[in-house]
Amino acid sequence: xxxxxxxxAEFPILNQSINGKPLVYLDSAASTQRPNTVLAAMDxxxxxxxxxxxxxxxxxxxxxxxxxxxxxxxVQKFVGADDxxxxxxxxxxxESLNLxxxxxxxxxxxxxxxxxxxxxxxxxxxxxxxxIAEKAGAVVRPIPISDDCVVDLQAFRKMVNNRTKxxxxxxxxxxxxxxxxxxxxxxxxxxxxxxxxxxGAQALAHVPVNVKEFGVDxxxxxxxxxxxxxxxxxxxxxxxxxxAMPPFMGGGDMIRSVSFGKTTFNEIPNKFEPxxxxxxxxxxxxxxxxxxxxxxxxxxxAYENELAxxxxxxxxxxxxxxxxxxxxxxxxxxxxxxxxxxxxDVGTILDSHGVAIRTxxxxxxxxxxxxxxxxxxxxxFAVYNxxxxxxxxxxxxxxxxxxxxxx
Amino acid sequence: MLSELYQEVILDHGKKPRNFGELASxxxxxxxxxxxxxxxxxxxxxxxxxxxxxxxxxxxxxxxxMASTSMMTSFVKGKSINEIECVFEVFxxxxxxxxxxxxxxxxxxxxxxxxxxxxxxxxxxxxxxALSSAFKSPILEEK
Numbered sequence: 111x112x113x114x115x116x117x118x119a120e121f122p123i124l125n126q127s128i129n130g131k132p133l134v135y136l137d138s139a140a141s142t143q144r145p146n147t148v149l150a151a152m153d154x155x156x157x158x159x160x161x162x163x164x165x166x167x168x169x170x171x172x173x174x175x176x177x178x179x180x181x182x183x184x185v186q187k188f189v190g191a192d193d194x195x196x197x198x199x200x201x202x203x204x205e206s207l208n209l210x211x212x213x214x215x216x217x218x219x220x221x222x223x224x225x226x227x228x229x230x231x232x233x234x235x236x237x238x239x240x241x242i243a244e245k246a247g248a249v250v251r252p253i254p255i256s257d258d259c260v261v262d263l264q265a266f267r268k269m270v271n272n273r274t275k276x277x278x279x280x281x282x283x284x285x286x287x288x289x290x291x292x293x294x295x296x297x298x299x300x301x302x303x304x305x306x307x308x309x310g311a312q313a314l315a316h317v318p319v320n321v322k323e324f325g326v327d328x329x330x331x332x333x334x335x336x337x338x339x340x341x342x343x344x345x346x347x348x349x350x351x352x353x354a355m356p357p358f359m360g361g362g363d364m365i366r367s368v369s370f371g372k373t374t375f376n377e378i379p380n381k382f383e384p385x386x387x388x389x390x391x392x393x394x395x396x397x398x399x400x401x402x403x404x405x406x407x408x409x410x411x412a413y414e415n416e417l418a419x420x421x422x423x424x425x426x427x428x429x430x431x432x433x434x435x436x437x438x439x440x441x442x443x444x445x446x447x448x449x450x451x452x453x454x455d456v457g458t459i460l461d462s463h464g465v466a467i468r469t470x471x472x473x474x475x476x477x478x479x480x481x482x483x484x485x486x487x488x489x490x491f492a493v494y495n496x497x498x499x500x501x502x503x504x505x506x507x508x509x510x511x512x513x514x515x516x517x
Numbered sequence: 518m519l520s521e522l523y524q525e526v527i528l529d530h531g532k533k534p535r536n537f538g539e540l541a542s543x544x545x546x547x548x549x550x551x552x553x554x555x556x557x558x559x560x561x562x563x564x565x566x567x568x569x570x571x572x573x574x575x576x577x578x579x580x581x582x583m584a585s586t587s588m589m590t591s592f593v594k595g596k597s598i599n600e601i602e603c604v605f606e607v608f609x610x611x612x613x614x615x616x617x618x619x620x621x622x623x624x625x626x627x628x629x630x631x632x633x634x635x636x637x638x639x640x641x642x643x644x645x646x647a648l649s650s651a652f653k654s655p656i657l658e659e660k
Contacts, residue, residue, distance in 0.1 A: 450532075454554045454579035455523075458634060462519045470554050484555045484577055513523050514532075514580070 115413045117405060118494045120145040131464030134499045139284050139312060139443050139490030140468050141334045144398065148338060151397035152390045162386055164363055178389050181396035182379070185344050188399050189310075189329060190320035193349060198382040199392055202343035203311040204234040206330035209345055209358040209382060210307050211238035214328075217356055219275060221247030226269060226304075227278040228290065229255045230477040235278045235309045235330075248275070255480065259286045259435035267298055274304045279326075281313035285472040285486065286435025287418070287443030289317055296325040305351070311335050315402070315492065316411060316441040321346050333391065337492075338398030342391030345382075352378045361385045405493065414491040418442035421489060421500050428507065434486050442491035445472075447483055448507075450514040456487045459513060463506035465499075521630030522637070523580070526588075531580030534587035536594075540573035547654045549576075549647030551639050556582040560590075560647040567597045572648075579640050585628055586644025592625060598652055605645050612641050 118124060121143045126133050135143065155177065161170035163178045179194070186194040200206045215238075219225075225239045229252040236250070243250050253269065254262040261279075270277075277299035282289050296306045305327040313319055314336040321329045329346040333339055347355075357364055357375055361384025366374040375381045402410070421444050425431050430449035448456060457469035470485040471478045478485055489503060543561035550557045556578030563571040572590045577583075593601045604621055611617035614632040622629075631641045 452579035454556070454637070454640065455581070458522070458637060459519060475555075478555070513519075514528065516525060516528055 115405065115409060115493055117145065118496070120147065121494050122146065124494060128464040128466070129462050131462075132502075134463075134465040134502050136489040136491065136495065136499065136503065137466045137468050138315075138492035138495075139335070139488065141340065142315060142337045142492050143494065144337055144339065144394070145401055147401045148394050148397045152339065152394040155390050155393040160390070163389055164380070174389060178387070178392055181392045184396040184399050185331070186346075188314075188319070188403075189331070189346055190322050191346050192322070195378045196346055196349050196352065198345040198347065198352070198379045199387050200330075200343050200345050201341055201388070202332040202334070203232075203309055203330040204332075206328075206343060206345035207235050207307065207309060208238045210328045210330075210347070211242045213355045213358045213382075214305065214351065215239065215242035215246065215248075215276065217354075219243065219246035219248045222273055223248040223275040224271070224273045225250045225276040225278065226253050226266070226274055226299075227251075228253045228261050228280060229480050230259055230261075230283050230285065230288070230290075230474060231278055231280050232284060232309060232311065233473045233475070234311075235280060235307070236476065239276065239278065252476065253277075255477075257481065258437065259283060259288045259477070259481070260437050261290055261295065263291065263294060263298070266295065270298055270302045270304065272302055274299070274302050276307060277304050278307045278309070280309045280311075281319070281329075282311075282317060282441045282443075283435065283474075283477075284312045284443065285474045285477055285488065286445050287312075287441040287490075288435045288437045289313075289439055289441055292324045292326060300325065312441060312443065316414070317439075318407075327351055333395035333398060336398055337402055339391045339394040342388045342395050344395070347378075349378070352382070357381055357384070359384050410493045414442040414493060414495065415439075417491045417495055417497065417500060418444050420497065421491075421503070424500065424504050425507075428504075428511075430511065431507070434481065434483070443488060444490070445486040445488045447486055448510065448514075451510050453485045453487045455514075456507070456510050459510045460487075460503070460506045463502065463509065465503055465506050467503075518630075518633055522634060524627050524630065526624065526627045527584040528580060530584035530587040534574075534583050536573045536587065536590035537575065538573055539575060540571060542571060543573070543656060545651045545655050547647050547650035549643040549650070551578070551582070551643055553639070554579065556640060556643055558582065558586050558644050558647055560586070560644060560651050562648070562651050564652075567599070569593050569596055569598075569601065574644065574647075578643070579637075581628075581631060581637055581640040582643050585641040586647075588625055588628065589644045589648065592623065593648065601648070605649065608645065609642060612638055 161174040163175040332343040364384035434445040453469035540561040546561040558576035
């Protein structure tokens with residue numbers, strides 16, 4: 111290995127045995143683990159600054175509010191947005207995408223309008239659109255992909271027309287690691303005036319993100335995919351769009367004034383943040399982004415991509431194993447199928463070796479159907495993984511082959 | 518522990534499922550689908566009154582699911598709904614770690630190792646649940 115980053119000791123959870131073997135955690139695409147820095151930031155907030163935000167005039171409430179808003183600036187800068195007000199806190203990507211579909215879609219979609227989503231979208235960027243499409247009489251259409259899970263740009267160009275109102279793109283495919291050409295797709299979408307909704311769940315930890323350069327209108331994020339806590343995330347939305355959109359949920363803090371005759375709504379971002387938010391989660395999210403940047407994004411990407419490529423090379427040497435998805439600069443997600451073993455069986459056998467991978471359809475049933483497979487086994491990498499762990503995985507896969515070649 | 522789960526008889530049934538394929542004479546059928554992992558089996562039964570005269574299944578899934586469904590089809594052929602429901606009760610209890618008298622299970626006992634793997638129990642019971650539903654789902658003749 112050329113690159114070397116040693117942050118493993120900063121992740122206490124990794125130092126344990128599973129089924130009598132050292133834990134080999136290769137399921138970071140489902141959820142990354144959190145470094146001590148993030149755990150400590152959340153703990154410190156709880157011990158020194160915990161109070162409700164945007165409400166009290168007392169010192170503690172002000173302190174909590176300041177930290178909460180500083181975290182918003184961290185996310186804004188991280189994704190290259192112009193203005194912190196363009197960052198809405200949510201529970202994660204799923205809520206972010208539901209917010210856009212329900213609020214923007216509810217206000218703008220009409221009968222006959224078309225919503226184009228790549229055939230590899232996660233259910234979270236399909237189902238919310240189906241729900242709103244049904245109400246509006248709009249149509250959801252898949253953008254074709256190749257057998258390698260790459261968007262067919264030519265077909266996409268032909269599909270867009272003046273009825274196209276929304277284009278949904280998963281920036282990095284959670285099932286295959288394929289990185290979608292967000293810039294080109296956004297440009298094509300803009301040529302017919304459609305809005306572009308990108309799902310950044312897998313992207314934040316593995317590829318450069320800049321919403322302005324991409325030209326996307328909305329960008330959904332989850333903290334727990336990038337070394338932060340679960341249950342918190344964000345939505346970037348372009349200011350003009352957010353300002354024109356109706357609220358997604360009603361409650362406290364999202365209003366300017368309420369009477370039983372008439373309620374007026376707050377400015378963005380508060381308009382979209384009713385109720386007491388997950389403040390310590392937000393603090394953890396920002397701490398995770400800070401930690402990630404302090405280790406060095408590009409160094410991390412180089413390191414984990416080397417690991418993923420080493421695994422792909424090793425799998426290519428194994429008879430009866432086929433990797434799924436292929437593109438330039440693929441993210442460190444390695445999906446594969448085995449001739450004789452179903453992914454579910456692979457997952458169980460690997461677990462007995464202490465190896466944690468994800469198996470199944472990865473919440474991408476239309477993608478699995480398109481590729482003609484019931485599911486895959488997926489090993490996904492993060493900065494804390496090691497070359498040695500790839501050896502353990504390969505040995506465990508040999509055990510899978512042994513078991514299933516018995517008869 | 519792993520060797521209890523992936524016994525030879527299970528691997529054999531998983532790889533070469535018995536009674537696999539469409540049953541033209543089917544009078545009843547139902548689908549079992551595990552949304553978590555995508556395992557799907559369709560169990561087709563030819564009933565003679567209360568007795569299973571013939572049974573076949575189609576579908577795709579993990580080794581445990583295919584083996585369990587295959588072994589189930591071999592086991593229930595010629596038995597009555599009552600007998601089958603009784604055995605399913607024992608089987609279900611055994612694979613979920615409950616007290617069970619293994620005797621009526623015969624070959625099916627090989628699947629009991631699944632109780633060590635809570636997230637795989639559904640794989641072992643999917644075919645049985647489909648069969649239970651099939652008893653209540655006669656195939657309606659198209660007019």
